[in-house]
Amino acid sequence: AIAAEPEHADLAEFFFSLDRNLETVDEFYNRKYSKASRRLRLLEHRDHDDLEELRAALLDLRGQLRKLQWFGEVNRRGFLKITKKLDKKVSSSFIQRSYIESRVDPKQFATNQALAESMKSINDWLSALNDAKTPESKSIHSVNKPMLNLPSGLLETVKGAVRNDDASILKEILVGAEFEPEDPALKSLQLSLLQRSISSKSKKCIDLLLAEVKDFDEPDDINQRNCLHRLVLAINKTNKDQAAQMLETNQFIHPAAQPLLGPRASKCAEAETPSLDGETVNMLSYVLERMKPSQYDAIAAKDSYGRLPLHYAAQLGIVVVCEVLMKFMREWGLFNVENGIDAPEWQDYEGLAPLHLSVVGGHYLTSKALFEAEGVTGKAARSSKSSAVLNLATKSNYYKIVRLLVDSGVDVNWQDTAGETALHVAARFGHVECAKILLDGTVEQKADPNVCEKYFEWTPVHIAAVDGHLPIMELLLEAHADVNREDSSGWNAREHAALRGHIDIAELLAEHKPHDNESLDGSTGSGSPPGIASLEERNSQTTVKESNPVRAFGHRYLTDQSMVLVSLGSMDMRKTNDAVNLEKIPISEAHSTQLDTALSILVSAVGAEGDQTTIDLPVQENIATEPFTFLTKDPSKVKLMFDLVPTYSGNQKNKLGRAVALLSSIRSTVGSKRANLAGDLSVPIVAADTLEVLGTRPKPTGRVSNPPWSSATAA
Numbered sequence: 001a002i003a004a005e006p007e008h009a010d011l012a013e014f015f016f017s018l019d020r021n022l023e024t025v026d027e028f029y030n031r032k033y034s035k036a037s038r039r040l041r042l043l044e045h046r047d048h049d050d051l052e053e054l055r056a057a058l059l060d061l062r063g064q065l066r067k068l069q070w071f072g073e074v075n076r077r078g079f080l081k082i083t084k085k086l087d088k089k090v091s092s093s094f095i096q097r098s099y100i101e102s103r104v105d106p107k108q109f110a111t112n113q114a115l116a117e118s119m120k121s122i123n124d125w126l127s128a129l130n131d132a133k134t135p136e137s138k139s140i141h142s143v144n145k146p147m148l149n150l151p152s153g154l155l156e157t158v159k160g161a162v163r164n165d166d167a168s169i170l171k172e173i174l175v176g177a178e179f180e181p182e183d184p185a186l187k188s189l190q191l192s193l194l195q196r197s198i199s200s201k202s203k204k205c206i207d208l209l210l211a212e213v214k215d216f217d218e219p220d221d222i223n224q225r226n227c228l229h230r231l232v233l234a235i236n237k238t239n240k241d242q243a244a245q246m247l248e249t250n251q252f253i254h255p256a257a258q259p260l261l262g263p264r265a266s267k268c269a270e271a272e273t274p275s276l277d278g279e280t281v282n283m284l285s286y287v288l289e290r291m292k293p294s295q296y297d298a299i300a301a302k303d304s305y306g307r308l309p310l311h312y313a314a315q316l317g318i319v320v321v322c323e324v325l326m327k328f329m330r331e332w333g334l335f336n337v338e339n340g341i342d343a344p345e346w347q348d349y350e351g352l353a354p355l356h357l358s359v360v361g362g363h364y365l366t367s368k369a370l371f372e373a374e375g376v377t378g379k380a381a382r383s384s385k386s387s388a389v390l391n392l393a394t395k396s397n398y399y400k401i402v403r404l405l406v407d408s409g410v411d412v413n414w415q416d417t418a419g420e421t422a423l424h425v426a427a428r429f430g431h432v433e434c435a436k437i438l439l440d441g442t443v444e445q446k447a448d449p450n451v452c453e454k455y456f457e458w459t460p461v462h463i464a465a466v467d468g469h470l471p472i473m474e475l476l477l478e479a480h481a482d483v484n485r486e487d488s489s490g491w492n493a494r495e496h497a498a499l500r501g502h503i504d505i506a507e508l509l510a511e512h513k514p515h516d517n518e519s520l521d522g523s524t525g526s527g528s529p530p531g532i533a534s535l536e537e538r539n540s541q542t543t544v545k546e547s548n549p550v551r552a553f554g555h556r557y558l559t560d561q562s563m564v565l566v567s568l569g570s571m572d573m574r575k576t577n578d579a580v581n582l583e584k585i586p587i588s589e590a591h592s593t594q595l596d597t598a599l600s601i602l603v604s605a606v607g608a609e610g611d612q613t614t615i616d617l618p619v620q621e622n623i624a625t626e627p628f629t630f631l632t633k634d635p636s637k638v639k640l641m642f643d644l645v646p647t648y649s650g651n652q653k654n655k656l657g658r659a660v661a662l663l664s665s666i667r668s669t670v671g672s673k674r675a676n677l678a679g680d681l682s683v684p685i686v687a688a689d690t691l692e693v694l695g696t697r698p699k700p701t702g703r704v705s706n707p708p709w710s711s712a713t714a715a
Contacts, residue, residue: 011090018082022103025075029109032068036061039304040118042222043125055129057222059253059590062122063597065115070649072109079104126591162193165202174212191218195227199234201283210290216298224304231287232309232325235280236316252584255595255695256617281320288328299325300334306348314354314370317363322354326373341374342386359389364400371408387414394422399433412438412447419454423447427460427476430469435460439479449481457488465493465509468502473509483509562635564608564663565627568601568619570680579619582685582695594656595694598647606639608632616647636664644685644694657694659683 039061043054083096104110154173161169170193180186190213197205216226223229288299300308310329313321329335336345346353358366390410393401402422406412413421426435438447450459461481464472473493477483486492494509569579580601585593601619604612610630632638644657661683685694 011086011095014086018079019103022079022107026107026109029068029072029075029107032064032071033108033115036064036068037118039222040121042220051129053222055126055590058122058126058129059596062119062126065119065122066594066597066646067648069112069115069119070646072112072115073649076104076110123591130591158193159196162196162200162202162205165197165200165204167204167208170205171208187213188218188220191216191227195230198227198231198283198287201279203286206287207290210287210292210295213295215295216301222304224302226298226301228284228287228298228301228309229303229307229312231280231284232312232316232318232321235278235284235318235321236312252586253590253593253596254584255582255593256597256599278320281324284321285324288324296332296334299329299332302348306350308354310354311348311352311357314363314366315357315361317358317361317366319363319366319369322358322366322369323373326369330373335373337374341370353386356386356389359393359398359401359405362393362396362398362401364398364404367401367404371404387411388416390414391416391420391422391425394425394431394434394438395429397429397431397434399431399437402434403437406437406441409442409444412441412445413451415451415453419452421447421451421460423449423451423460424453424458424463427463427469427472428467430467430472432471432475435472435475439475447479449476449479450485452485452487455488459485459493461485461493462487462491462496465497465502465505466500468497468500468505470502470504470508473505477508477512483512561631561633564605564610564630564632564635564638564640566603566605566630566640567627568603568615575680580617580685580695582617583693594646599656600645600647602641602643602645603628604641604643605630605632606641607634607637638663642683642685655688657685657687659685659696 039057043057043061080096080100083099087094087096108114157169158173160166161173174190190209194206194209194213197209216228218224218226291298302308310322310325313325326335337343339345342353342355344351346355352360355367355370358370386405387410390402390405390412391414393405412423415421423435423438425431426438439449441447449461452459456462458466459481461473461476461483462485464476483494484492494506497503497505497509570577582595582599585595590596599617601615601617602612603615604610608630609632610628613628630638640661640663642659642661643655645655661681666681666683682696684696686692687694
């Protein structure tokens with residue numbers, strides 16, 4: 001109706017649909033904000049007995065609120081644009097202002113006022129936590145809120161009874177306490193005392209409290225964890241090396257990354273983790289052995305991140321704890337591996353099962369234990385997430401785990417969003433052992449060396465040639481990979497190797513006989529040029545082919561302009577520095593930073609023509625081979641801008657920092673019409689609000705072509 005008769009359009013249906021969309025946005029926003037507000041209230045009523053856990057919860061909550069803020073801003077702009085377009089299409093319509101003021105702006109998502117106050121409260125709290133000094137020993141035995149329900153005179157008596165493992169005194173106190181049998185405060189007190197008894201290893205008190213507590217559900221916990229979650233995490237803290245590592249890593253926030261869910265993956269060798277006869281592991285077994293049926297569900301309970309105690313044991317690589325947990329889960333009928341140990345029912349809210357966390361952490365023994373517990377290794381259908389972690393294990397060169405995953409039936413030819421398989425990853429990083437395992441495969445499947453990724457249609461052969469990994473190339477040739485296959489630009493692997501100076505690979509590919517590969521594939525002659533039907537005829541025209549260059553490139557369309565090519569990262573493949581290096585943020589500045597979220601770099605130029613390009617951080621490994629192009633009549637007036645912005649804010653004007661490179665002065669002159677071959681340069685990224693240096697844009701290589709090269713060849 002709008003298109004046919006704009007003057008007399010019937011807008012009832014349009015506004016009905018628009019109102020329903022407005023209600024959907026508002027309902028989603030309010031639901032998410034209500035959930036975040038509830039968690040914030042739980043934090044406000046929690047004593048500062050574990051600063052590390054409290055700070056992590058605050059950072060995670062701030063990240064969720066920030067995303068919700070962006071959601072509100074993006075949708076308000078969406079309603080503005082929709083109504084503006086309506087006013088343009090329908091001449092009689094002047095609806096934008098009235099609709100926005102009456103229907104959109106009264107909604108909570110349009111102003112984000114309450115949300116902004118919540119974020120300010122979190123930032124103030126984070127700032128206050130910097131002055132709090134709570135030693136680890138105190139954090140385990142401090143007085144938490146449920147225990148404050150006791151009369152002040154009994155508080156020290158309770159603490160002494162737990163510390164001395166005097167169950168009789170503890171029982172008298174609980175009986176004498178003025179609580180109704182179904183009072184939630186009584187259950188909270190019992191669970192709090194149980195946690196304290198476990199920390200103090202007071203077995204008699206544990207027996208008493210396990211008999212009294214109906215279940216382990218703790219709705220008031222900031223992370224919705226129960227005592228089994230906390231016990232597994234406490235086992236990790238008993239390892240001195242791991243505790244020292246956690247102390248060091250928890251002093252900083254990593255920019256351009258979301259706060260981690262739970263603890264960081266352990267870097268300690270699995271042989272250094274607690275053993276079966278360790279004191280803390282014995283305590284876990286002791287608690288599990290004495291739990292009653294109504295408490296069994298605690299071992300399969302998920303926290304606010306969707307993780308079981310088994311997730312954390314696997315993430316930390318504590319194989320003996322994984323074995324203990326799986327043993328009791330099996331006995332209690334809570335170990336359902338019918339669809340595999342990596343099935344969706346085992347995955348957290350990020351889609352990660354305990355197996356995935358173990359693989360990513362490089363914990364071979366733990367991964368093996370999880371597979372063995374499944375009982376049907378290689379039979380269950382593997383989830384796509386397991387294939388994804390195969391790529392991660394290959395990238396980290398965990399070749400033992402790669403072999404374990406391949407033998408278990410993970411799809412070795414699974415492709416990620418970029419179309420890359422694990423063999424592409426092995427070829428890029430030169431991991432020979434992983435590549436050999438993938439190519440050898442199993443009886444059922446082997447890695448296909450001719451799979452193309454999506455962006456450049458590169459096979460593993462192309463990648464090995466580009467990155468100069470001769471041993472990988474030899475393995476691919478043994479696997480009968482197609483070395484003459486061209487990418488989307490018409491380049492084959494030999495040309496890529498020659499262009500980058502990998503002469504040994506270029507010579508190897510030149511010596512390789514394509515007809516050997518073709519005969520094995522049953523496609524003899526399919527790659528022959530038109531008009532050539534036999535080997536003799538091909539050889540007879542060799543001299544004719546050699547008279548022409550293998551590759552000629554260039555352009556003729558620039559007559560009065562110069563081309564500026566900007567590459568992030570170094571063009572020297574021997575250098576491994578990051579293209580964008582952001583400094584870690586001290587935890588003391590957590591309250592004032594906006595860098596603990598997904599970030600992007602906007603590359604643009606002032607004084608030159610060319611589209612602005614958005615690069616998500618962290619940048620891809622091959623970003624240096626994809627230059628950004630700008631055209632200008634005067635290169636000396638060009639300013640290159642590198643703006644740091646939140647990826648999902650929906651507003652590129654919200655700049656967190658900027659780096660600027662002036663072409664007139666950033667390159668040192670070495671003579672008339674000459675340029676330094678070492679073109680790697682670095683410019684600092686300065687914060688928009690404080691003018692502090694956030695990091696560097698190392699090696700923004702800029703090249704100016706004026707006039708463009710006429711021709712070049714690569715043999």
